[in-house]
Amino acid sequence: MSMIVAEHLVKQFHRRASAEGPASRFRSWFAAREAVRAVDDISLTVDKGEIVGFLGPNGAGKSTTIKMLTGILVPTAGRVEVAGIVPWRHRRRNALNIGVVFGQRSQLWFDLPLRRSLEAIRDLYSVSAADYRLRMSQFDDLLDLGSFLDTPVRSLSLGQRIRGDLAAATLYRPPVLYLDEPTVGLDVVAKVALRDLITSLNVDGQTTVMLTTHDMDDVEQLCQRIMVIDGGRMLYEGDLNDLKRRFAPYRDLIVTPRSPGDADRIDSGLATRVSSPGSAKVTLRFDPEEVSAPEVIQSVSSQFDVSDLSLLDPQLEDVVRRLYGDSP
Numbered sequence: 001m002s003m004i005v006a007e008h009l010v011k012q013f014h015r016r017a018s019a020e021g022p023a024s025r026f027r028s029w030f031a032a033r034e035a036v037r038a039v040d041d042i043s044l045t046v047d048k049g050e051i052v053g054f055l056g057p058n059g060a061g062k063s064t065t066i067k068m069l070t071g072i073l074v075p076t077a078g079r080v081e082v083a084g085i086v087p088w089r090h091r092r093r094n095a096l097n098i099g100v101v102f103g104q105r106s107q108l109w110f111d112l113p114l115r116r117s118l119e120a121i122r123d124l125y126s127v128s129a130a131d132y133r134l135r136m137s138q139f140d141d142l143l144d145l146g147s148f149l150d151t152p153v154r155s156l157s158l159g160q161r162i163r164g165d166l167a168a169a170t171l172y173r174p175p176v177l178y179l180d181e182p183t184v185g186l187d188v189v190a191k192v193a194l195r196d197l198i199t200s201l202n203v204d205g206q207t208t209v210m211l212t213t214h215d216m217d218d219v220e221q222l223c224q225r226i227m228v229i230d231g232g233r234m235l236y237e238g239d240l241n242d243l244k245r246r247f248a249p250y251r252d253l254i255v256t257p258r259s260p261g262d263a264d265r266i267d268s269g270l271a272t273r274v275s276s277p278g279s280a281k282v283t284l285r286f287d288p289e290e291v292s293a294p295e296v297i298q299s300v301s302s303q304f305d306v307s308d309l310s311l312l313d314p315q316l317e318d319v320v321r322r323l324y325g326d327s328p
């Protein structure tokens, strides 16, 4: 069942062309307005219970797309339906169905203790007393919320603030959750806590998650499927491993010879040497569709005395960079 559907979505902004030189601010004011297509014919569907990674370089159009899906922005053209309703047309009904976390911007009341914000959201969304107790205890287990519930939001650390935001966005168990850069600036412990909560929300397949992030560990650990956009257009949509196979169809064998003198001689007719001459470790790159890792290992270790071998899969960061590089 599709939870999020967008068809031929377009968002065009108008901005004044910038002017240079003396009195440029004054001249900019009168300059002709130019059209910017932040989103240019994007179609996508997200099924109920999926966690989808929404990736793209800066300025690709991710936030603009998310804003149309959440109903904050009205599309210039195209159709959006989330949980069966058009978000921008039925904003109040839509608000009951979605939770949103912007890593860069809090949805909480800055002057109030976190607890008061959560109580206000409980009342707004008619969460029963029993459900509220249960969820608060889950938040305490997973996010250690209890230790800063009575602190005003403005005094929370970034990690605590985002944990508070995630609690606020999920307190009423919305079927759809949009997370825009939720782990940006967080330390490793906070990132793990956040990912655990997202996984636990999704474990019963009830919460559909659309995650915008530049953090490839978030993607590797959370997302079943990814969408990559650039220039307002969809570049890739599909499985993470398939993306790797298509854009980085290689594995690397890292070889450390017992005798450093061997480093520049190590080679295998089955793989291509990609490390630079003079380095102590040798990297041999091969296509796993053509030759297996044991074959390459056998070929090297039968010719050289080796102290260590390791296999490395392409890093998602490199794969995505290649994908951006291939875009028009």
Ligand SMILES: Nc1ncnc2c1ncn2[C@@H]1O[C@H](COP(=O)(O)OP(=O)(O)OP(=O)(O)O)[C@@H](O)[C@H]1O
Residues within 6 Å of the ligand: 013, 014, 015, 036, 037, 038, 056, 057, 058, 059, 060, 061, 062, 063, 064, 065
């Ligand atoms: N309100 C606006 N008025 C004019 N142009 C805008 C507006 N909002 C976004 N844009 C432009 O639309 C394009 C896409 O912006 P958007 O914020 O959606 O990108 P993004 O992929 O979320 O980028 P980032 O990763 O940097 O947040 C950019 O060129 C941006 O300058």
